[in-house]
Amino acid sequence: MATKAQSAEVSATTGPGGEGVRRRDFLNVAAVSFAGVGTVAAIAPLLVQMAPSADVLAMATTEVDISKIQPGQGIKTQWRKQPIFVRNLTPKEIQEANAVPLSELRDPQSLADRTKPGKQNWLITLGVCTHLGCVPLGISEGENKGPYGGYFCPCHGSMYDTAARIRQGPAPKNLEVPEYKFTSPTTVQIG
Amino acid sequence: MSFKWAKPYEPKQPLMRWLDERLPLPRLVYGAIGGGYPVPRNLNYFWNFGVLAGIFLMIQIVTGIVLAMHFAATTGGAFTSVNQLIMRDVNAGWLLRYAHMNGASFFFIVTYIHIFRGLYYGSYKAPRELVWMLGLVIYLLMMATAFMGYVLPWGQMSYWGAQVITGFFSAFPLIGEPLRVWLLGGYAPDQAALSRFFSLHYLLPFVIAAVVILHIWALHIPGSGNPTGVDVKEERDTLPFHPFYTAKDGWFAAAFLLVYALVTYFAPNYLGHPDNYIPANPLATPAHIVPEWYFWPFYAILRSFTVDFILPAKLWGVLAMFGSILLLFFLPWLDRSPVRSGSYRPVFKRFFWLLVADVVILGYVGGAPISWWRIALGQAAAAYYFLHFLVILPLVSAFETPLPLPSSISESVLHGEAEEAAPLGQKKPRRGATATAG
Numbered sequence: 001m002a003t004k005a006q007s008a009e010v011s012a013t014t015g016p017g018g019e020g021v022r023r024r025d026f027l028n029v030a031a032v033s034f035a036g037v038g039t040v041a042a043i044a045p046l047l048v049q050m051a052p053s054a055d056v057l058a059m060a061t062t063e064v065d066i067s068k069i070q071p072g073q074g075i076k077t078q079w080r081k082q083p084i085f086v087r088n089l090t091p092k093e094i095q096e097a098n099a100v101p102l103s104e105l106r107d108p109q110s111l112a113d114r115t116k117p118g119k120q121n122w123l124i125t126l127g128v129c130t131h132l133g134c135v136p137l138g139i140s141e142g143e144n145k146g147p148y149g150g151y152f153c154p155c156h157g158s159m160y161d162t163a164a165r166i167r168q169g170p171a172p173k174n175l176e177v178p179e180y181k182f183t184s185p186t187t188v189q190i191g
Numbered sequence: 192m193s194f195k196w197a198k199p200y201e202p203k204q205p206l207m208r209w210l211d212e213r214l215p216l217p218r219l220v221y222g223a224i225g226g227g228y229p230v231p232r233n234l235n236y237f238w239n240f241g242v243l244a245g246i247f248l249m250i251q252i253v254t255g256i257v258l259a260m261h262f263a264a265t266t267g268g269a270f271t272s273v274n275q276l277i278m279r280d281v282n283a284g285w286l287l288r289y290a291h292m293n294g295a296s297f298f299f300i301v302t303y304i305h306i307f308r309g310l311y312y313g314s315y316k317a318p319r320e321l322v323w324m325l326g327l328v329i330y331l332l333m334m335a336t337a338f339m340g341y342v343l344p345w346g347q348m349s350y351w352g353a354q355v356i357t358g359f360f361s362a363f364p365l366i367g368e369p370l371r372v373w374l375l376g377g378y379a380p381d382q383a384a385l386s387r388f389f390s391l392h393y394l395l396p397f398v399i400a401a402v403v404i405l406h407i408w409a410l411h412i413p414g415s416g417n418p419t420g421v422d423v424k425e426e427r428d429t430l431p432f433h434p435f436y437t438a439k440d441g442w443f444a445a446a447f448l449l450v451y452a453l454v455t456y457f458a459p460n461y462l463g464h465p466d467n468y469i470p471a472n473p474l475a476t477p478a479h480i481v482p483e484w485y486f487w488p489f490y491a492i493l494r495s496f497t498v499d500f501i502l503p504a505k506l507w508g509v510l511a512m513f514g515s516i517l518l519l520f521f522l523p524w525l526d527r528s529p530v531r532s533g534s535y536r537p538v539f540k541r542f543f544w545l546l547v548a549d550v551v552i553l554g555y556v557g558g559a560p561i562s563w564w565r566i567a568l569g570q571a572a573a574a575y576y577f578l579h580f581l582v583i584l585p586l587v588s589a590f591e592t593p594l595p596l597p598s599s600i601s602e603s604v605l606h607g608e609a610e611e612a613a614p615l616g617q618k619k620p621r622r623g624a625t626a627t628a629g
Contacts, residue, residue, distance in 0.1 A: 046257055046287070049257055049282050049284060053282055055280045
């Protein structure tokens with residue numbers, strides 16, 4: 001904030017009429033910008049320390065042996081500390097999934113969209129309900145699979161069908177299919 | 192708060208006026224560190240260190256809260272969580288840890304300069320005795336906090352520091368050993384001790400912050416002291432805190448933080464001990480065990496007592512060490528001189544610098560390995576420390592003839608010493624002439 005005396009003093013350097021940037025203004029802006037950059041540099045470490053560290057990000061892939069999973073069975077495994085459902089669908093379950101018209105679905109996807117070509121019986125999804133993140137029931141023997149024969153989330157009652165697509169309840173999306181590939185006929189690499 | 196010409200808070204913005212009428216927080220800030228706090232216009236750079244201490248307290252709290260997010264207070268996990276997780280894995284964790292580690296040292300550097308400023312300029316004298324005593328409380332809390340923080344990485348120096356410091360309490364007769372076992376929650380430092388040190392290390396900085404508020408509150412009743420020690424008399428003796436001292440404190444803080452950054456980035460372990468990068472081993476003490484540098488003078492006093500004399504040497508050492516700080520609480524009554532500033536006390540000034548040298552010697556002795564001549568030197572220095580406060584200061588304040596004081600702050604600033612008035616009953620001495628009693 002320049003006083004009247006100061007502006008009279010510097011007006012000599014700003015030319016007639018006091019047009020243009022005065023020296024005092026320039027110094028103020030320069031000082032504040034410099035302090036601003038310094039403040040950002042000081043705050044950055046306090047923020048980035050909360051982000052996942054490199055060792056957490058390094059857990060990005062998981063290999064799963066699927067040779068022991070019989071049709072109608074499924075296993076729960078982990079990828080990035082999240083549950084993964086690997087399910088070997090029976091021909092009946094595949095048929096049920098394919099029988100549903102896509103127009104009836106909240107998140108329209110066919111079973112083929114959600115599996116690899118020629119491996120339609122292998123349904124691999126995250127075991128994380130797309131509503132608020134609970135683990136749905138139905139992967140293990142004897143668990144409630146819900147009225148659509150897929151998964152049933154006990155938290156808020158979301159129901160998934162045999163292709164793990166949302167059919168009823170509050171969840172907005174189908175169970176997420178992670179990126180994965182078959183590295184051999186009996187091995188899947190997730191991530 | 193302090194002087195009648197202090198500008199009252201007059202909010203111009205409707206929003207601030209609305210807030211001020213309901214919760215006068217803006218008014219409080221304006222009166223404490225804004226244009227409403229008049230400060231003597233003649234403060235020198237030694238008056239910047241209080242604000243700096245506040246800045247370092249904030250740095251320690253902020254970096255500490257962040258480090259606590261990653262620290263595991265278990266005997267099996269503490270060392271790894273500090274030296275692997277925080278130093279290698281956590282994003283910018285190395286920077287935050289080094290900033291916290293060196294922040295502690297710099298907090299003590301600025302606090303020591305602040306304390307010696309107070310000693311030289313008589314900041315402990317009436318009417319600021321409580322300001323001084325609250326400051327000592329902060330200092331004691333800082334020492335406790337720093338010690339417990341040093342234990343947390345659970346390295347060799349951490350572990351043996353905990354063992355030795357809690358060992359102080361075992362010096363007291365009868366209750367000593369049970370007290371030590373109770374403090375540790377065991378016979379030696381272990382999980383129980385680590386957990387409670389972590390809990391208290393997190394708590395105490397907030398207690399410090401609370402006492403800092405009392406310290407500043409008590410200061411703002413009479414207002415800040417100044418290098419002449421002469422009371423503020425009229426408006427032209429003072430300047431509003433904002434913008435004058437916010438600007439001066441601001442630029443000096445930036446300059447000082449550069450030094451801090453320099454050490455943090457380029458010599459982060461210079462003030463530490465390599466042995467603390469060895470995991471704690473309850474079966475082997477490091478050959479050269481010393482505390483962090485800021486405790487060295489007290490460590491020297493502790494080690495100065497080598498023979499039993501009525502009481503056991505161990506108890507003498509502990510009593511003397513605690514006594515060396517508790518003594519300072521009585522300083523306002525040990526130094527009876529009505530003149531505050533050391534600049535106008537020729538005899539006091541010399542003894543002040545002797546005390547500084549004495550504390551530096553104590554620090555050297557406390558940090559160096561034990562040898563016969565160092566023990567002797569430490570004993571002499573420890574004895575002189577107590578002599579200074581208990582004998583020399585009272586005598587000096589009784590017999591010294593102070594130099595003439597300026598009649599006011601603005602006189603001393605605006606006209607230099609030529610306009611200085613002689614105190615009551617004294618002739619103003621000519622330059623070079625010694626002061627004579629009237």
